[in-house]
Amino acid sequence: MLRVELRDVGKRFGSTLALDGADLEIEAGEIHALLGENGAGKTTLVRTLYGLVRPDRGEIRLDGRETRIDSPAHALSQGIGLVHQHAVLAPALTVAENLALGEKDSLWLPPARLAQRARTLLEAYDLALDPETPAGELPVAHQQRLGIVRALARGARLLILDEPTAVLAPSEVDSLLELLVRLRGEGRTVVFISHKLEEVTAVCDRVTVLRKGRTVATRPVAGLDPRELGRWMVGVDPPPPGEPPGGEVGSVALRAVGLQAGLLRGVDLTVGEGEIFAVAGIDGNGQAPLEEVFAGIRSLEAGKIEVLRSPLALIPGDRQRTGLVLGLAAEENLILVEAARGGSEPLFRWGLLRRSRLRESVRETFSRFDVQGEPAQPAATLSGGNQQRLLLARALRERPAVLVAINPTRGLDLAATGFIREELRRAARSGTAVLLVSTDLDEVLELGNRIAVLFRGRLYPVEAGRRTRERIGELMLGQVG
Amino acid sequence: MNVVRAWGVPVGAVLVASAVAAILLALLGAPPLEAVRALVGGAVGDSLALENTLVRSSPLLLIGLAVAVSFRCGIWNIGGEGQLYVGALAATAIATRAFGSAPPGVALPLALGAGMVAGALWGGLAAVLRVTRGVSEVLSTILLNFIAVLGVAYAVHGPLQEVVATYPQSDALAATARLPLLPGTLRIHAGLPFVFLLPFLLWLMLFRTAAGLRLRAVGLSPEAARYAGISTSRETVRVLLLSGGLAGLAGAIEVCGVTGRLFENLSPGYGFTAIAVALLARLHPIGVVPAALFFGALASGSGAMQRVAHVPSVTVQVVEALVILFSVGFALPRRGS
Ligand SMILES: Nc1ncnc2c1ncn2[C@@H]1O[C@H](COP(=O)(O)OP(=O)(O)OP(=O)(O)O)[C@@H](O)[C@H]1O
Ligand SMILES: [Mg+2]
Numbered sequence: 001m002l003r004v005e006l007r008d009v010g011k012r013f014g015s016t017l018a019l020d021g022a023d024l025e026i027e028a029g030e031i032h033a034l035l036g037e038n039g040a041g042k043t044t045l046v047r048t049l050y051g052l053v054r055p056d057r058g059e060i061r062l063d064g065r066e067t068r069i070d071s072p073a074h075a076l077s078q079g080i081g082l083v084h085q086h087a088v089l090a091p092a093l094t095v096a097e098n099l100a101l102g103e104k105d106s107l108w109l110p111p112a113r114l115a116q117r118a119r120t121l122l123e124a125y126d127l128a129l130d131p132e133t134p135a136g137e138l139p140v141a142h143q144q145r146l147g148i149v150r151a152l153a154r155g156a157r158l159l160i161l162d163e164p165t166a167v168l169a170p171s172e173v174d175s176l177l178e179l180l181v182r183l184r185g186e187g188r189t190v191v192f193i194s195h196k197l198e199e200v201t202a203v204c205d206r207v208t209v210l211r212k213g214r215t216v217a218t219r220p221v222a223g224l225d226p227r228e229l230g231r232w233m234v235g236v237d238p239p240p241p242g243e244p245p246g247g248e249v250g251s252v253a254l255r256a257v258g259l260q261a262g263l264l265r266g267v268d269l270t271v272g273e274g275e276i277f278a279v280a281g282i283d284g285n286g287q288a289p290l291e292e293v294f295a296g297i298r299s300l301e302a303g304k305i306e307v308l309r310s311p312l313a314l315i316p317g318d319r320q321r322t323g324l325v326l327g328l329a330a331e332e333n334l335i336l337v338e339a340a341r342g343g344s345e346p347l348f349r350w351g352l353l354r355r356s357r358l359r360e361s362v363r364e365t366f367s368r369f370d371v372q373g374e375p376a377q378p379a380a381t382l383s384g385g386n387q388q389r390l391l392l393a394r395a396l397r398e399r400p401a402v403l404v405a406i407n408p409t410r411g412l413d414l415a416a417t418g419f420i421r422e423e424l425r426r427a428a429r430s431g432t433a434v435l436l437v438s439t440d441l442d443e444v445l446e447l448g449n450r451i452a453v454l455f456r457g458r459l460y461p462v463e464a465g466r467r468t469r470e471r472i473g474e475l476m477l478g479q480v481g
Numbered sequence: 482m483n484v485v486r487a488w489g490v491p492v493g494a495v496l497v498a499s500a501v502a503a504i505l506l507a508l509l510g511a512p513p514l515e516a517v518r519a520l521v522g523g524a525v526g527d528s529l530a531l532e533n534t535l536v537r538s539s540p541l542l543l544i545g546l547a548v549a550v551s552f553r554c555g556i557w558n559i560g561g562e563g564q565l566y567v568g569a570l571a572a573t574a575i576a577t578r579a580f581g582s583a584p585p586g587v588a589l590p591l592a593l594g595a596g597m598v599a600g601a602l603w604g605g606l607a608a609v610l611r612v613t614r615g616v617s618e619v620l621s622t623i624l625l626n627f628i629a630v631l632g633v634a635y636a637v638h639g640p641l642q643e644v645v646a647t648y649p650q651s652d653a654l655a656a657t658a659r660l661p662l663l664p665g666t667l668r669i670h671a672g673l674p675f676v677f678l679l680p681f682l683l684w685l686m687l688f689r690t691a692a693g694l695r696l697r698a699v700g701l702s703p704e705a706a707r708y709a710g711i712s713t714s715r716e717t718v719r720v721l722l723l724s725g726g727l728a729g730l731a732g733a734i735e736v737c738g739v740t741g742r743l744f745e746n747l748s749p750g751y752g753f754t755a756i757a758v759a760l761l762a763r764l765h766p767i768g769v770v771p772a773a774l775f776f777g778a779l780a781s782g783s784g785a786m787q788r789v790a791h792v793p794s795v796t797v798q799v800v801e802a803l804v805i806l807f808s809v810g811f812a813l814p815r816r817g818s
Contacts, residue, residue: 297707314708322708327701332694339698340710343691353689 523785600729
């Protein structure tokens, strides 16, 4: 039996305070849900318990004894196992070899013995897999299950699952939940991170809600009011100051009708000139396909996007991966969209880049958007805030009529966040139609003229009279109506 | 600091490789100093040696550029050799069959143009396979090499064989289809100055045009390039056309400027050595010039080394291989840093 307490855990990553005195108390033999908005600190908290994150402060108690856990190996030796959403397996090794990995003696066993051992383990957990298949060839659900079996085989009595259901199909979710119930029956303890309320109510005994790195509440699940849960998640503070850009909304500049792609199940929206239309919601409800269809890199299965005013500019959601070409100079990134269109006057003449024009234009843009750095510096060496300013500058440089911005301030400090939000507001004031997709509720409340919540691939508009955290929190958890 | 980084690694690689090779020579019982003297003499010792080195550098330079631009775009064109062969084949076909008796000033440009187009199409084939079917260009270009080399063998035994049908080779190209020698030289053809101009043009293309920026963006981060509105498929096709065209031109120039006819084994592996040239140049078009000259000198000096110092010329291949190993080894960032 294992009883775990985390007390007053704090952890800072650069300018972000990921954990700000979080508590977590897990009884032996329960399924304990961990709930909270994106960025609330759930992953960081369980990673401290698994020895992957070293907390700045706070203590961990196992069965009442204070313990320092400084590596996953140490965590495992204490009976704590963690399985990532995409289980970390060696893709080229077989199922049997993966199960043997990390066990000191078993890699020396002959293959036949390994396979036999694997078969016994797999059968014990109803996993009909061929021990000889390379793990990389298994479907995601099986890889995840294999990760769980491996953690159990290494003696995990407390199993932590970080958003395991986000990558699963509904029927696979059911079978995973059944497995959790069964593990509880065997006397094991489970920590289950999820954004899906009905999964939590279906199998969990107690739930802890985190908000902005702090523990808001820990309660038994039975008899819990979902509305209250939503309120804990998003808080009841008044909406942040700074008024939404309440200017004149002009004619429609961007319209989407019945968008279907991947998770998207028919999204309709319109954005008017001078308006910020903000889409809130927890990641994984269709944000990725929404971004991809507006970026033009994913084709629609149904529906259409009408761009009635152009140009359309995009601020991609991942500045390091999809936003910037990190190996190119900052200035080259700045003109990449222009280069993609072929390169025309005034920056190019007869196809050749005009260096003096470029330098001039870049200096201007850098000072206008307050980008700290040298134009010729590789984008990789800029700080996160400056990388994001660079992306903002690239998008706003050519005065777009429509701007699609995805999580434009994710992971930034207060100064950079404030600057970028003000620029978005200013763009709207000058007539740009802004579609903002953000998992940051403050941002959505602060910027959106109109707000809608993306839940399971559909958009639920927030009624004009109910523009509160509570209402948005409810919609984020699927409490429609 | 930048200069040191840019030049230090390749120069260091060459020096270390040479030192290791000298030790190898000594172990083989050959007097290293004499061997090196013969090698250098054969490469740059007199004007004929020098001309020889320049002429051998030309295909290395062209294909080195071809490899460098494609690698910059993240496309691993290993097919320079095959593209060279189809270029030579097309140039020969035009010059000896289709336009053999065309007036001066027509046959030569046509032959060179045909070589370029043929090489481009050969590269384009790999691009189409990759873009439509997802076939890795590494695989397809390697396989296309075999087809091209065997295609040339077939041609010189069959349709393009000389009229007298004695040897498996084509007829000699008419003088109107040949690159004239520069006055006062024995081997330097009129194409060479142009070839040495190309690195500058490619540098301009890569670093001073929108097309070059797109190409490098795709090579560095295809994802971010796509989000910026660049079609990675289109860039793949373009760069393989360009890359294949350069290698095809190299083949056409070999036929029109150096050998005067087509035969099997036209190239002593220029297409493969050129990969080493591009890597030693760290994929920089200007850097390709010294790198190509270096490998050209090795190639032209190795014969003399064998003749004079009785060192087997394969040791030169060992040096080439060592240079590649060291330059690639030094150039790659340390893991985890
Ligand atoms: N290694 C890291 N370096 C910098 N910042 C980090 C790091 N790990 C987490 N953060 C930041 O800490 C905060 C909390 O992140 P965490 O991943 O714990 O949230 P979460 O509750 O798991 O969110 P989600 O529901 O999106 O998974 C976020 O602002 C995140 O950007
Ligand atoms: Mg998380």
